[in-house]
Amino acid sequence: MDGRDEYFCDFMELKPHKGGVRSLLHLLCSGDVAENDVVECPPGTTEDQPSKSNRWVIFVSVVAQMLLLWVKTPLAKLGEAVEYWMNFFTVNGGGVLKLIRNAMEGKVRIPDRESPNYRSLIGLLDTRIELDEKIKPEHSNYHAALGIMASKIAYENEVVIKTVVENHWQMKFLEFFNCYNDDWSTDVDLSWYEIPDVGRAHGGFMKALGLQPTGWPAKIDASKERPFAYYAIRDALKKVLAANPRAKFVVTGHSLGGALAVLFPAILALHGGQDENDELLARLHGVYTYGQPRVGDQRFGEFVERLLDTPGARRRYFRFVYSNDVVPRVPYDGGAHLFKHFGQCVYVDSLYRAQGMKEEPNKNYFSPAFLVPKYANAAWELARGLVIGQVAGAEYVEGWVMRISRALGLLIPGLPPHSPQDYVNATRLAGASLDLLLRDH
Known part of the structure; x- marks a missing residue:
């Protein structure tokens, strides 16, 4: 051991x-x-x-x-x-x-791989880097729209991120971490750990966040060349918030990043009783995830819900799921009774209509009951991608890489919807319905 x-x-x-x-x-x-x-x-x-x-x-x-x-x-x-x-x-x-x-x-x-013009596959699928000027900071869905753009740009190299944040978003770039994770197969690793009085959490995601051989010690020794996500981000936040007493922060992420985003406050809570960590939790404005996989069992979900939905800070966790995105729907919890979704889901269908629910439709990607709708949606998304620029505006025109991805969706429906492209569209084109869902936030 x-x-x-x-x-x-x-x-x-x-x-x-x-x-x-x-x-x-x-x-x-x-x-x-x-x-x-x-x-x-x-x-x-x-x-x-x-x-x-x-x-x-x-x-x-x-x-x-x-x-x-x-x-x-x-x-x-x-x-x-x-x-x-x-x-x-x-x-x-x-x-x-x-x-x-x-x-x-x-x-x-x-x-040039190190240039501000070099893009990851995610960046090539959706080349947009500008924020939607129509969504102002006072709008209730501002953080949702900003969160998916931040989640998308996080796939790029440091030069690209710094250039976009400072030159295009007119915001202050604080720090970049290339965090250590030796578990290349995190998403399919069904290892789990049961934390006393909390519940079971996905082992692969906890390792990616920074789980140590001895669990979650309050402090560790980590080199700058090999930081661990939880500890690096926590310590950076402490410095920033100490220098800005009125500031709050939002945690966000897409796919694996979404799993880490919701695990982050949970681990902060495990270190409760330490004034600095309690202060961080108090100043957490919200958690916004997109295409997030399941991260824990029902008890773990109840723990996180109590943590993020308190009388003093209502509804701080929003999980966005678009159409038939495959990642939020596996592994299914029917046989293993292990990983489940929790919290309010903002489900956006293939027409970019948003609705709030405890769990999105089609909880199991492999369910035969949804086989026909999955392929029908894939065909619709391919056709829509060819004309959406003429209907919604030039910023929604899809490039050749995304169109190839849409075509592949005819073979594997649910895979193209996992890209940030549709999540960006959802927070912009479904802005009115999102406003209704988030107005009491």
Whole structure:
């Protein structure tokens, strides 16, 4: 054991790097998972003798992680190459003919990964960097609209972020952290830890946030070259807020970033009783997440809801889910009874109409009941993407990268809707209905 068994009252940690065919067969055939090489859990844990359906969920998670570990290096190199060539076409006009013309004129431009013009795949899918001038700071959905833009720009390099924040948003850029996370397969890692009096939380996301071998100590020694997200952001916030006594802050994120955003105040609360951490929680204005995966069980959700929805600070957590976005809907909690959604969901359908609900429709992406609507929505989104610029304005015109993504959605519906593109549109085009949902915030 590494010390976590002394901090958490119960846990199950998956070790895919230790697995093989024998381990997988044992996982399918034997209920004693504690004896399996790929599962680490204390004797007597609730997963010591899991049900058959739970073993199947564990099996799928381990296989997925093993496959990702196997393809990690070649997939990373492929991703870098695709991103580079997409930038190559973009900086040369965005088309083959323009590239040929530049070549003939000796004006071919080579993309620089460290330049303010180099974009990640997310940035190429949605090239918008400007804030919507129609949504003013006094509007109730201002933080929602700002949050998705901040979440989107967070995928870029430091130079891009600093340029956008200072030159385009006219805001002060404070600090950039490239935080340490050695768990490349976080999203499919179904490891969990049960925190006493709190509930179970997703192990992969906690590791990405900065979980230490001994749990969540109040302070750690971390180098500047290898910061951990929770500790780096917490300490930076303390300095900024101390220098600005009237300031408050918002935590936001897309996808994995959304999971970390809602976990951040929960870990702050674990360190409650420390004046500085209590002060941070008191000055937390809100948590806004987009396409956020499930992060904990029902007890954990109730803990976070009590934390973020108090008489003194009502409704501070808003989880945006667009259409058939696949990420918020897996893993499903029907068989494992583990990870669940909690808090008020701002569900936005494919017509960009928003409504508030406890849980969005189609809780399980793999449910056959929603098979036809998923493909129908994918076809609608492809068609809409071709004309939305003429209908809603030039800022909504979709580029060739996003259009290719929409076409791929005909094969895997729910994948293109996970990109920030539709979340940006939702906070802008659904502004009126969002105002109704958020007006008491």
